[in-house]
Amino acid sequence: MIVFVDESGAKSPCNCVALGAVAFEAKYGVTYMELGRHVLERIRRLARVGGELKWGDVRRRADVRLVMRLISEVAEVRYKVFHFASYADVEKALEELAEGALLIVVDNQLLARKPHIGARIIERDSRKVPGLQLADIIAGHARQKHCIRL
Structure with missing residues (x-):
């Protein structure tokens, strides 16, 4: 399994x-750069966005329920919402989201250091990785839905 993880919200105390994640079954001959590309292109067309797709674009310009359904049809959707106290909180949430993963692809702004959680972790620029853009949508949606309640 390959899991893409991105965050929504400033990582400062309180x-x-x-953290939003999309998990794809690893398929022989398919690189992590290809996973989610087709659904990302469809969502870009729905939101009328040409470049990097972010949660704000989806929220303002597309049918959020449809977008969430499209993502959940191609990947397992996971998220974790918490109050930030330290990067240990991020690492703990990442470990829970990455359960069953052979490879974890995270946004290059997410971690202060690479944690040791039993799977290979790579940091990438979300502008170039479709799975990370989908994870950003999941994270933004989860934060909007749950953070006012915490």
């Missing part, structure tokens, strides 16, 4: 942060 802030509500959401």
